[in-house]
Amino acid sequence: MSIRWGLIGASTIARQFMISAIRAHGDGEIAAVMSSSPERAMAYAGENDIPLAVSTLDALLGADIDAVYISTTNELHLDQALAAAKAGKHVLCEKPLALTSADARKMVTAARAAGIVLGTNHHLRNAGAHRSMREAIAAGRIGKPIAARVFHSVYLPENLQGWRITKPEAGGGVVLDITVHDVDTLRFVLDDDPVEVSCFTQSVGMAGSGLEDGAMCIWRFKSGIIAQSHEGFTTKFAGTGFEVHGSEGSLIASNVMTQKPDGSVLLRTAEGEEQLSFDRDDLYTRSVHQFHAAIGGEGHPAATGEDGVWSLASAEAALQSGSSGKAVKIDPRLGSMN
Structure with a gap:
């Protein structure tokens, strides 16, 4: 089963680490990228060989994707994660999950209610x-x-x-x-x-x-x-x-x-x-591997939503x-x- 990802945020960290980490897995592909700037979205998609560039969250969540990676600025994480969960998309979010732990708890609750996997991208665990x-x-x-x-x-x-x-x-x-x-x-x-x-x-x-x-x-x-x-x-x-x-x-x-x-x-x-x-595996590749396994019902992300609330x-x-x-x-x- 292929897992199709949408990137929420045309970010440096996605370009440097996450795009290659997702593509390192035979069951992973990047289907779309979203930036609030249409020009940035188009340029980023072209530079990174991503087939769809959009400038609204609704457009991204309406695309044919299974999971989202959120790497926008911290104050945007909450609303983006809640919308993704409501749309039934699995969520891997950069730290911190939100600006407050109370808001991070809302994300955990929403993920549980929607039956989707929520992970915090605490890469150092990997x-x-x-x-x-x-x-x-x-x-x-x-x-x-x-x-x-x-x-x-x-x-x-x-x-x-x-x-x-x-x-x-x-x-x-x-x-x-x-x-x-x-x-x-x-x-x-x-x-x-x-x-x-x-x-x-x-x-x-x-x-x-x-x-x-x-x-x-x-x-x-x-x-x-x-x-x-x-x-x-x-x-x-x-x-x-x-x-x-x-x-x-x-x-x-x-x-x-x-x-x-x-x-x-x-x-x-x-x-x-x-x-x-110890092994010298790429940290982000390992994170994606565990996240994909969790989507398939095996184990949990390297750092869960609950771990993100704790931190x-x-x-x-x-x-x-x-x-x-x-x-x-x-x-x-x-x-x-x-």
């Missing part, structure tokens, strides 16, 4: 490095996990700056762009949920309009694990990494907070050091903490959505 870390922890190779650290402060390239650093109303800022990924990756690797966060934010010159371009968070998880995450748009020379420290060992991963299947994972214990081996609620709490100067509890009602 990295072989992170899956190898999760498996090592589950196998007890570092004993009882105690603490974790994520380093994900990078330099936002000029072609991606735009609304991310100028438009609060579009969900700009580093927390909704990167922190939301980091807390999801922590949840996935640790197989645990955050219950509280303390966050400091900063603006050091790139972001305007009251938006933050740097953040540092301390997370407390249900099991008692504490974790630190550092996100930024302004550090040109920083590497990325992810460490988990346990009672019997540590996992030290380098260059793994990336869209590409790069990096290394070192396991350090009393026995010495071991470089963990957004956590990012919301981080923003509240950053503005209030106080630790903020993460909505416990989400626990029932696991």
